[in-house]
Amino acid sequence: MKKGIKGLRAAAMAAVLLCAGHAGAAAPYSEGTTVVRERGAAEQNIHERTTGKTNIRERVAGIIGETTPPQNRVFAPGRSRMMRRWDVMTEDTGGTLLFSDSPEYVKESGILYRDTVEGDARVLYYHLNDTAQPKKVAVILETEANLAIVSVTRGGTSTPSTDYLRVGKATQIAYFDPAQHVERIYVAKERPRLLSPAMNTTVLAPGELVYGVYDFHANAPVRVSVVMYGADVDPFSFLRTARVLPRDEVALRGTFQNMDRVVTLPRAYDPMRDGAAYFPIGDNIHDIYRSGVDATDGTPVVNYGNYGILYHIALPITGRGQVRCFLSPLGGVYAGAVTAVSDGQSRLIETPASRAYFGDQTLPEPPQIAQARTEGLLVLTQYTELADLGTYSTVHPVTFTYSPPGASNLPVNIILLPE
Structure with missing residues (x-):
């Protein structure tokens, strides 16, 4: 985990890469930054044994050239579908x-x-x-x-x-x-x-x-x-x-x-009327990184990724039907947990639950898909990596407690799908 910043965008191999260590001079972050932590030694060893690629660019090129679906994934249910970005309100x-x-x-x-x-x-x-x-x-x-x-x-x-x-x-x-x-x-x-x-x-x-x-x-x-x-x-x-x-x-x-961020919907989500929707966390466009001060010398600083910020995400639901919620990693490998409170009960959910980590098999976006995402549209395919956060209803809405996990990459999407 050497720190430094290299260019790599998921769609065209040119997003901003944040690694940990001293690989080179740091470049400034911008809106839409992908915050990436270099993989741990154990994961790197597994990756080298299975693909033979150790360079990030080689890995992305290899993924683009794959002709068979990756294995051991968390698949999105059903066929591909279009999702719309759901605007949210935040308060620190x-x-x-x-x-x-x-x-x-x-x-x-x-x-x-x-x-x-x-x-x-x-x-x-x-x-x-x-x-x-x-x-x-x-x-x-x-x-x-x-x-x-x-x-x-x-x-x-x-x-x-x-x-x-x-x-x-x-x-x-x-x-x-x-x-x-x-x-x-x-x-x-x-x-x-x-x-x-x-x-x-x-x-x-x-x-x-x-x-x-x-x-x-x-x-x-x-x-x-x-x-x-x-x-x-x-x-x-x-x-x-x-x-x-x-x-x-x-x-x-x-x-x-202000160490917490409260995320709310401007109106209740209706699964039957509103359809598939998503909102991003940690992208520095719709969810802005926090600014602070290094108290040891007074230098202004930015928390790239909002690590340590605790998100309280309230999802009011209305109408008939149920909504199934997912977390989807966009920046690379990811391993964490959230809590979900519904009907007075709290449960801990590992993200993902079925694997130690995920996000390593997310396919790069074609340019047209990347452009659609900037306009608030996103295609959910059978190859989208997802962690299931549970199914909820009008009678039993849910509030998630989330924080970006150390060693993982951002941003992530919270996805709402009608059941």
Whole structure:
């Protein structure tokens, strides 16, 4: 996962590619950017064994030249059909997001990101041990108040691994786990604390990735530091002398106000009247990337992909009939999870549920299809990769909770099909 940006568009092999590491100078993102994370080592090994192609351009060229349908897909039901883009309304709300993903490939111990927050907050960290020694990554809380109470309301991480897609999906499953309880951390003026004690027992071998997301509330200002340090080092002693590491070429770190995005429909969806519809998430055209500030030096930053933003997607339904919902990846490989709340019941849905990941077999768009998509039309074919989000009705509408998963690619479409 070397960071850098290369040109590659899905329709004509020229979209913008965001990889992770130091492959070259970063180019600016624009509207309609495809945010792409380079595949993890495990996925790359599988891909090399099955296709022999390691270069992205070779892979796309190979897909274009295929004459037989790809195998092990999630197929769209029925024949090809035209879908219309459904306009949605968005509102940004909630507390403060602290996003730590730069440097992503960490070559030395140090402070990866730091800022002070009060009230509702979320911290997301996503870092790989790019040294030759075992390391740990921790979130350390400090305060100048006599006592700060930090209530962790939701959180999740996974075992470090070189299989980055597995790390991304497992972390989302843990974060969206409904069986979580509030944990309180008491931070005193002279007594810093870890956001989770397990952080100081989790070791990253060289080449392994760690990814975590935690929501919390602080009743007084707390300084939050994301640090990487030696596996045999005390984190609090280390923090006293540690320095802030510089950003890498793709500056994915910063503080962003309003950590949630509420997505609503301007009117209720009628399956029989409105037909097949979709709306994109994370395309920077209809769903704009968030702007913030790198608190370590005051630099304005953009959250390319809205990683760490929690989407609340309410789908009111009217009329007769039911609607079946899907998530479809557009930018490349994807592995995550969402929650669906309907009829008072909440359930976790893996995306996809039948495979570890998907999006790797999406066919490039012909130019005429790409042009139609810019005009709000999209063709759903039997080869469109889909993750089933469930079937819902007027009596039991649904609200999805979604967040772009680490190690996965954007944008995605949320698709509504009459049943």
